[in-house]
Amino acid sequence: MTLNGKGVSVTTLVEPQQKIDPSPSQMMDWYRQMVLIRAFEMRCAQSYQQQKIGGFCHLYVGQEAVAVGSIAAVRPTDYVITAYRDHGHAIARGMDIHPLFAELYGKKTGCSHGKGGSMHFFDAKKNFFGGHAIVGAHIPLATGLGWAAKYRKEDRVVLCYFGDGAMNQGSFHEALNLAGLFKLPIIFMVENNGYGMGTHLHRASAVTDLKLRTGDAYGIPGKDVDGMDCVAMYRMTMAAAEYCRKGNGSIFLDVKTYRYRGHSMSDPQKYRTKEEVAQYQEHDPIGRLEKQLKDSHILDDKKVTQISDEIHAQVEAAHEKADADAYPDTSDVWSDIYANTFGDYKA
Amino acid sequence: MPEIQMREALNQAMCEEMQRDPDVFLIGEEVAEYDGAYKVSQGMLAKFGPMRVVDAPISESGFAGLGVGAAMVGMRPIIEFMTFSFSLVAFDQVVNNAPKIRHMSGGQLKVPIVFRGISGPGQQLGATHSWTVDALYTHVPGLKVVCPTTAYDAKGLLKTAIRDDDPVIFLENESMYGLRGEVPEKEYLLPFGKADIKREGSDCTVVAWGHCCLTALAAAEKLHKEHGIEVEVIDPRTLRPLDMPAIMASVQKTGYCVTVEEGYPQCGVGAEIAAQLQENSFDYLDNSVIRVAAMDVPMPYSKPLLQHVLPGVDRVADAIKKAIYFQG
Numbered sequence: 001m002t003l004n005g006k007g008v009s010v011t012t013l014v015e016p017q018q019k020i021d022p023s024p025s026q027m028m029d030w031y032r033q034m035v036l037i038r039a040f041e042m043r044c045a046q047s048y049q050q051q052k053i054g055g056f057c058h059l060y061v062g063q064e065a066v067a068v069g070s071i072a073a074v075r076p077t078d079y080v081i082t083a084y085r086d087h088g089h090a091i092a093r094g095m096d097i098h099p100l101f102a103e104l105y106g107k108k109t110g111c112s113h114g115k116g117g118s119m120h121f122f123d124a125k126k127n128f129f130g131g132h133a134i135v136g137a138h139i140p141l142a143t144g145l146g147w148a149a150k151y152r153k154e155d156r157v158v159l160c161y162f163g164d165g166a167m168n169q170g171s172f173h174e175a176l177n178l179a180g181l182f183k184l185p186i187i188f189m190v191e192n193n194g195y196g197m198g199t200h201l202h203r204a205s206a207v208t209d210l211k212l213r214t215g216d217a218y219g220i221p222g223k224d225v226d227g228m229d230c231v232a233m234y235r236m237t238m239a240a241a242e243y244c245r246k247g248n249g250s251i252f253l254d255v256k257t258y259r260y261r262g263h264s265m266s267d268p269q270k271y272r273t274k275e276e277v278a279q280y281q282e283h284d285p286i287g288r289l290e291k292q293l294k295d296s297h298i299l300d301d302k303k304v305t306q307i308s309d310e311i312h313a314q315v316e317a318a319h320e321k322a323d324a325d326a327y328p329d330t331s332d333v334w335s336d337i338y339a340n341t342f343g344d345y346k347a
Numbered sequence: 348m349p350e351i352q353m354r355e356a357l358n359q360a361m362c363e364e365m366q367r368d369p370d371v372f373l374i375g376e377e378v379a380e381y382d383g384a385y386k387v388s389q390g391m392l393a394k395f396g397p398m399r400v401v402d403a404p405i406s407e408s409g410f411a412g413l414g415v416g417a418a419m420v421g422m423r424p425i426i427e428f429m430t431f432s433f434s435l436v437a438f439d440q441v442v443n444n445a446p447k448i449r450h451m452s453g454g455q456l457k458v459p460i461v462f463r464g465i466s467g468p469g470q471q472l473g474a475t476h477s478w479t480v481d482a483l484y485t486h487v488p489g490l491k492v493v494c495p496t497t498a499y500d501a502k503g504l505l506k507t508a509i510r511d512d513d514p515v516i517f518l519e520n521e522s523m524y525g526l527r528g529e530v531p532e533k534e535y536l537l538p539f540g541k542a543d544i545k546r547e548g549s550d551c552t553v554v555a556w557g558h559c560c561l562t563a564l565a566a567a568e569k570l571h572k573e574h575g576i577e578v579e580v581i582d583p584r585t586l587r588p589l590d591m592p593a594i595m596a597s598v599q600k601t602g603y604c605v606t607v608e609e610g611y612p613q614c615g616v617g618a619e620i621a622a623q624l625q626e627n628s629f630d631y632l633d634n635s636v637i638r639v640a641a642m643d644v645p646m647p648y649s650k651p652l653l654q655h656v657l658p659g660v661d662r663v664a665d666a667i668k669k670a671i672y673f674q675g
Contacts, residue, residue, distance in 0.1 A: 079420070112453035122452035129419055130452065137439050140409050144416020144424075151372070151398055151422070171439070174409030181404065336454035337489055339512035347534040 020238050022072075022231060024298045030072060030230050031293060034064040034286045035307060037088045039315045040097055041261075044087070044104065044118075048265045052323065053104045056133075057118045060088035062260035065285035066191050067092040067161075069233025074159055074187075074241055079145040081129040081138055082161040084119035085191075085259075089161065093128045095121065097315065101322035108328040115336055135196075136162065136169030139188075143175050146184030146250070157244040158186040159237075165196020167213065168204055176250075180218035183249035187240045188220065191227065191255050197263045198271040214252040227257030228285045231292070348531055354387045354524040356498040357463075360505035361388070361425060363534065365395055368423060371509055374401040374410050375427030375464075384429050385465065385524055411437035411462065415444045415514075418460040423509055428464035431518065432478040445514035446489025461508045463517035467558055467609050468646045470521060471653060477646035479610035481557075484516040485586045485619070491539055492516045492586040494557040498528030500584055503537030511539070520558045540588035544597070548577035551671050552597040554620055555607040556582050559658060563607050566663035574675055578667060586616055594620060595628045602633040603670045607663055612640040637670045639663050 022030075041059045048057050060067070067088040071080065082089045090100060095111065103110030104118055111121055119133040129145065132138030142160035149156040166172055167190060179186050190210055194201055201208050211222025225236040233255070240251045258280040262269050293299035351359075365371045372395075377384045379392040379402040392400045403410035407428065414424035428434045434441055445458050468477035485492045491513055495501035501519070508515040545560060546567050555563035560582045567578035579597050583590050598604050604624060606617030621636035642656045668675070 081416075110453070112451055112455070115453050116451040120451040122455050124452065124455040129416075129456070130448070132444075134439060134443055137412070137444060140412020140440060141416035141419065141444060143409065144413040144418070144422075145420060146416075147413055148417045148420045148422050151417075171408050171412065174406040175412065177404060177406060178409045178413055336450045336452075338449075338491075339457060344538050345507055345510045345536050347536050 020235050022234055024296065026072065027231070027289065027293060028298060030068050030234075031286070031289050031299070032307060032311065033068045033092055034230065034289065035311050036097070036315070037064045037068070037091050038286060039311050040091060040100070041087060043315050043319050045261070045265065047104065047319065053118065054106065055117050055119070056084070057104070057265045058085040058263065059259070059261040059265070060085055062280065062285070063191055063193060063227065063257045064088055065230035065233050065289070066189075066227045066255050066257050069230040070159060070189060070237040073234050073237035074157060077127065078156050078241070079127050079129060079149070079158045081142050081145065081158065082131065083135065083138060083163060083166065084131070084133045085163070086119065086121050086131040090121040090123065090128060090131070093123065093126050095123050095126065095128065098318040098321055101319050102325050105322050105325070106327060107322055107325040108332070109322065109325045113332065113336065114328045136166040136171040138162070139166065139172050139175040140178070142186055142188070143178045143182075143184055146179060146186040147182065150182070150184055155245060156185065157241050158184070159189065160186055161189050161191055163196060164190055164192040164194065164201050164210065165199070165204065166190075167210060168196070176214055176218040176220060179250040180220050183247070185244040185247075186250040187237065187244060188214070188250060188252045189255055190253070191257055193257050193259045195263065195271065198267070200271065210254045211252055220250045220252050222252035222254055224254045224256065227255035228280075228283045228288065230285055230289050348529040350527045351498055351530050352525050352527055353495075353498045353501050353519075354385065356502035356528070356530050357387050357505055357519065358389060358391070359530070360502045360509070362391065362394065364506055364509040365399060370421060371423045371425065372399040372401065373425045373427060374403050374414060376403055376405055376429050378402060378427050385521060387524065388427070407433050407437035408440055411440040412444065414460050415440055415448070415458055418458045419448060419456050421459075423459050425461045425463060425509065428462060430476060431464055431466040431480045432476045434462065434464070434480065435478065441484070441516070442487050442490070446487055449513070450489060457512045458514050459512045461505070461515045461517055463505070464519060465521045466518040467520050468641070468653065468657060469558070469609070471648055471650055473648045474645035479608070479641065480516075481518060481586055481608065482610045482615045485616055490514055490516055490587060492518070493539065493584065494518045494586060495584065496545065496557055496560040496582050498526065498530050500537060500543070500582075502530055503535050504539075504584065507536045507539060510536070518557060523558060523561070537584070539585045540590050542581050542583045542590035542593035544579065545582045546578065546580040548579035549601060550577045551579070551603040551605060551667050552594070552601045553578055553580050553605045553607060553663070553667065554583065554594055554617075555580060556584065556586065559607040559609055562658060562660055562663055565660045566667065569660060569664050570667060574673065576667070576671070576673065589620075591623055591627070595624065598624060598628050599631045602631060604632070604636045605639060605663070605666050605670050606636065607639045607658055609641050609657060611643055612638055613643060615640055634670055634672065637666045639666045
């Protein structure tokens, strides 16, 4: 089945070799995370309209299963790096939402002390390496993370996310060639939501079966995966991580997903119809997992309401706290630029 | 003290730091099996093996970014650009990722990386291969920029660059790799932001670094011999941080200043030094600061044209005479 007649299919996925069944408690955890990401993003949309958030703000609504399912499949010691639509990954990696709101509001208590904003969330302690705003520019950085792991003989993989638009950047191709050449342990994951800003994949890419652009070209095999299905994301990423951990090199996952909101908050969305968005919303990743959990009698309507209330209260509290936090001192513009050394090293 | 070539001094600096710290590695085009396009990394593959001396494909954006990513987790990569003209293909990695990740992560991450290689015209390579990138990179907060003039400076400054916790642009010059200079056998490091007076004098201050420092010294010698003019040549050694206190102290002594660079005059390093001098030492200046730079044109191929465009000894000597109102 092709949903929009333009080839972005959610059913042409290739299942990984092994079936891994997540436990009910894992699935409940993912459900809560996805509900949290969506509630966070909806609050962001409101805060953006209230001009509490400046700059660009790219919401993750609709793509929640991608970050949640894949990050659940890697270890805390693995490295995660992504592009500018980074709120979902940060939350899935376990970052507290208060410093995220504070960052968005430009406050001192922000995860990057108000220096980064929406597109530059970082948490070094959680091995979350950003949040990068120039399209495709972080993909070479992923090769460096993979290089370090291989050089130090550490059992780590790199999870590198980017959008389908980034696959037309030179930095993507240079990075993929290096990863293939040096056999680096990297899962390259395209969050293929069908559009690079307002340009459909078919108007931007000469070859639209994206895995064909990495397999023969760079020796990095690719798989399709249904990015609207959290459990499928988990299973495929587990298989991909195992492939990398065994020293096979890198793997590429073409994750078919969809964003419900515009590219950024200032997108009139003239390039698609409301019907197209509605069609995808019928396959909503949260609704889908909710149904699976209900069918297995793990979740019921009462519990759904309870979780929703709890999470909305949590989001509102974090937002209010961040809103009341102080802005950085103007003297802080001079910090976080250099180490406090100017070469005063002793022989 | 043994006299060695500048390329040997650079090689010693890298080898010593790689022996000292297993996180240091060298990556670039032809650095390993070819032994270095300019033989700076000669013998290093044999010494350290292919994981630490790494041949990269012709893919500057890729391997510069690989270095930045590795540095984010505490490795200390040395990225060799065959020439800094090729660093422009990796400009985004060098000016966006390397110097801004510390800042945008609120200080959570550091990027201890060295980008090194040749910069500057003079080899008749045509306009695209003849970049002097001093001013381009000195413009960027978050970077440090080093331009050694002697073998001694090159070794001490490169060792410091490798140990530094910030991204460092380390600019070498092809025509200077074979120049010999005294280098102590005992280990030493040189700090950033400390200028070196390469020649003392009382009549005029000349600020020059790298290849132009040699031109300035030759011009100083010529003026000394021909007219008894005593020029003070100050080599800042690092352009960011820039040792303005040392330059100002010299100008307070001489009252005059000339800057010399192979880069372009508009928004060049000389323009910055002149601006800072008029802001901070105006009362000590007895004439305006005179800039000597490459002419404001793309680098031509033809040898006489190229020589005409670049600052030579006579042009520098004439600028000094003009600066001090010399009538001779």
